[in-house]
Every structure is written in C-alpha cells, then in structure tokens.
Amino acid sequence: EAGVTQSPTHLIKTRGQQATLRCSPISGHTSVYWYQQALGLGLQFLLWYDEGEERNRGNFPPRFSGRQFPNYSSELNVNALELEDSALYLCASSLIRGGSQETQYFGPGTRLLVL
Amino acid sequence: GQSLEQPSEVTAVEGAIVQINCTYQTSGFYGLSWYQQHDGGAPTFLSYNGLDGLEETGRFSSFLSRSDSYGYLLLQELQMKDSASYFCAVGDQTGANNLFFGTGTRLTVIP
Numbered sequence: 001e002a003g004v005t006q007s008p009t010h011l012i013k014t015r016g017q018q019a020t021l022r023c024s025p026i027s028g029h030t031s032v033y034w035y036q037q038a039l040g041l042g043l044q045f046l047l048w049y050d051e052g053e054e055r056n057r058g059n060f061p062p063r064f065s066g067r068q069f070p071n072y073s074s075e076l077n078v079n080a081l082e083l084e085d086s087a088l089y090l091c092a093s094s095l096i097r098g099g100s101q102e103t104q105y106f107g108p109g110t111r112l113l114v115l
Numbered sequence: 116g117q118s119l120e121q122p123s124e125v126t127a128v129e130g131a132i133v134q135i136n137c138t139y140q141t142s143g144f145y146g147l148s149w150y151q152q153h154d155g156g157a158p159t160f161l162s163y164n165g166l167d168g169l170e171e172t173g174r175f176s177s178f179l180s181r182s183d184s185y186g187y188l189l190l191q192e193l194q195m196k197d198s199a200s201y202f203c204a205v206g207d208q209t210g211a212n213n214l215f216f217g218t219g220t221r222l223t224v225i226p
Contacts, residue, residue: 031212033213033214035216041218041219042202042217042218043158043216044216045213045216048212048213056207056213090157090158092158101145101146101148101163101165101212101214102212103160103163104150104158104160104212104214106157106158106159107157109157
C-alpha cells in the first residue's frame with residue numbers, strides 16, 4: 001500500500017512569491033492535515049481537511065490556505081512568502097471512524113526555502 | 116487551548132531504559148499519542164493511550180494518568196537507531212483527530 005506522498009520535495013522561492021504544495025493521502029483516508037516544522041522545532045498545526053471541507057485551522061495568517069479535492073488529495077498555498085515561512089511542511093492523512101484518536105500517517109514533507 | 120511539556124533532550128546508554136515524560140493541559144481530552152521522528156524523516160506513530168494505564172508494543176510502552184494530566188513513553192533495550200526526536204500529542208477542542216504536538220524530546224543513545 002502506497003504511503004502519503006508529497007510534492008515537490010524541495011521548493012525555493014523569493015519573498016513575496018506564492019508557493020503551492022501538494023499531498024496525496026493513503027488510499028481510503030479522507031482526512032488530510034498540514035503541519036509546519038521550522039528547523040529544530042516541533043510540529044505546528046496548520047490545516048485539517050476532511051471530506052473536502054476545512055475542519056479546522058491553526059494559528060496562522062490567512063495567506064496560508066488550502067483545499068481538498070474530490071479524490072482527497074490536498075493542496076497548501078502560501079501567498080506573499082516571508083523569510084520565516086522557510087520550514088518543512090508535512091502532510092498527514094488518517095481515517096475518521098469515531099470519537100477516538102486515529103493514527104496519522106505522515107508524508108516525507110516539502111522543504112520550502114524562502115530567499 | 117492546549118499546552119504540552121516534554122524535556123527537550125535526553126541522553127541514554129545503549130541497552131538501557133529511558134523514560135520520556137509529557138504533561139499536558141487541554142480543554143477536552145481525547146487521548147495521548149506518541150510519534151517518533153528521525154533527523155530528516157517524517158514522524159511515525161508509536162503508541163496511543165485513550166485510557167489510564169500502560170500500553171506495550173515490543174520495546175516501547177506508553178503510560179497515561181488522566182487524573183494527573185501526565186503520560187510517558189518508555190523505551191527499553193535502547194538501540195542506536197532509537198536516537199530520534201519523540202513527540203507527544205493530544206487532540207484539541209475540535210476533536211480527537213486535531214492533534215496538538217509537544218515541542219519534542221531529542222533522545223541521543225550513546226554506546
């Protein structure tokens with residue numbers, strides 16, 4: 001079974017540009033999560049999509065946005081890039097079956113560098 | 116809101132046992148999970164505690180005390196490959212699956 005895939009693996013942009021990151025979840029998973037991990041730091045929750053709807057977003061400015069497509073893949077868009085946006089962006093997917101916590105399966109990440 | 120506290124670094128000897136603690140504050144508790152992340156790699160799920168007590172999976176065990184808002188990850192028979200960062204995570208008020216991660220504990224295993 002294929003795992004979570006992300007593209008591109010690396011992305012270099014300059015300040016003010018826009019970045020688009022993509023994620024394909026494990027087959028059968030309807031939920032996709034996005035996290036930002038700055039160098040040497042923990043995972044900061046960005047966005048959660050399930051069944052095509054945004055379920056929650058973390059404490060990030062509106063220039064971080066995304067969407068989930070009918071095939072459950074997802075896109076993260078970062079507008080007006082700033083230097084501090086340089087980080088590893090991780091995507092995870094999971095099932096949603098009830099009230100208990102489901103395992104999240106992470107992709108390898110996209111390393112974004114803003115110059 | 117949520118807050119999680121973990122030690123930032125732990126060093127242990129190969130073959131030994133190490134315990135990584137996690138204390139949390141959260142509005143609405145939906146269980147405590149542990150994830151491992153090697154340098155340059157993606158986080159991978161290790162263990163989950165929804166109820167009080169000990170969960171054992173091979174060399175790894177995880178414990179939860181909801182009354183104390185406390186949990187720990189226990190790694191036995193440490194191997195060099197266990198050198199990694201370990202994150203505890205709780206669900207937030209949105210629900211069980213909206214995870215809030217701690218800042219992570221970097222474990223270094225030495226010969």
